[in-house]
Amino acid sequence: ENRQRFVEAVQMSSAKPAHEADLGDVMLVEQELAHITRNIRQWAAPQHSKTPLAALTASSRVEKQPRGVTLVIGPFNFPLQLALNPVMAAIAAGNVVVLKPSEQAAQLAALLAELVPRYLDPSAIKVVVGGADVVGALLEEVWDHIVFTGSERVGRIVAAAAARHLTPTVLELGGKCPVIVAADAEPLPSIARKLLWGRLWNTGQAC
Numbered sequence: 001e002n003r004q005r006f007v008e009a010v011q012m013s014s015a016k017p018a019h020e021a022d023l024g025d026v027m028l029v030e031q032e033l034a035h036i037t038r039n040i041r042q043w044a045a046p047q048h049s050k051t052p053l054a055a056l057t058a059s060s061r062v063e064k065q066p067r068g069v070t071l072v073i074g075p076f077n078f079p080l081q082l083a084l085n086p087v088m089a090a091i092a093a094g095n096v097v098v099l100k101p102s103e104q105a106a107q108l109a110a111l112l113a114e115l116v117p118r119y120l121d122p123s124a125i126k127v128v129v130g131g132a133d134v135v136g137a138l139l140e141e142v143w144d145h146i147v148f149t150g151s152e153r154v155g156r157i158v159a160a161a162a163a164r165h166l167t168p169t170v171l172e173l174g175g176k177c178p179v180i181v182a183a184d185a186e187p188l189p190s191i192a193r194k195l196l197w198g199r200l201w202n203t204g205q206a207c
Contacts, residue, residue: 007026009105009107010079020202036092046063047062067095068143069096070095071141071147077206079104095144102150103130110129135154145169145170146169148171
């Protein structure tokens with residue numbers, strides 16, 4: 001349900017071919033959801049631990065606890081999967097989430113704002129749309145956890161805002177992908193085809 005709408009929204013937001021939008025965004029979300037569904041019971045289960053000698057009359061275990069309210073700021077290059085995959089992980093861990101999709105993927109952001117409250121509990125997740133001013137306002141708030149995917153420049157802004165409140169933060173920042181071709185490597189035409197495929201995949205916006 002709504003799969004084609006997601007494919008089209010990713011296409012409109014990024015100018016990707018339909019198969020790349022499906023493979024690089026929609027299918028990866030489906031795979032992540034299946035992975036979480038298969039493993040969440042095991043992940044959430046308490047783990048027994050050795051009891052130190054000084055507390056031999058007691059027993060020990062490790063119990064996972066949610067961090068709390070999580071802010072997820074998504075990027076434009078994989079606007080669906082790099083927004084929803086962290087959201088699914090945060091919810092699976094028992095957190096509530098505010099998702100800010102990239103304003104550079106406006107069509108997809110609008111679709112998420114429409115469909116997320118229809119299918120998910122509004123008390124557990126909220127989608128906020130807007131530009132840099134909205135991100136700035138969100139970063140003024142106090143969060144229990146922040147997940148950001150994007151540029152190093154904005155990553156520094158996010159890290160500085162998180163540091164004011166000692167907020168645990170995950171930063172997935174874009175970077176360069178250098179290639180070294182050894183003199184004894186496989187034939188150059190084969191290498192060139194592979195490098196060109198990687199460079200053009202996702203309209204060149206992948207690292």
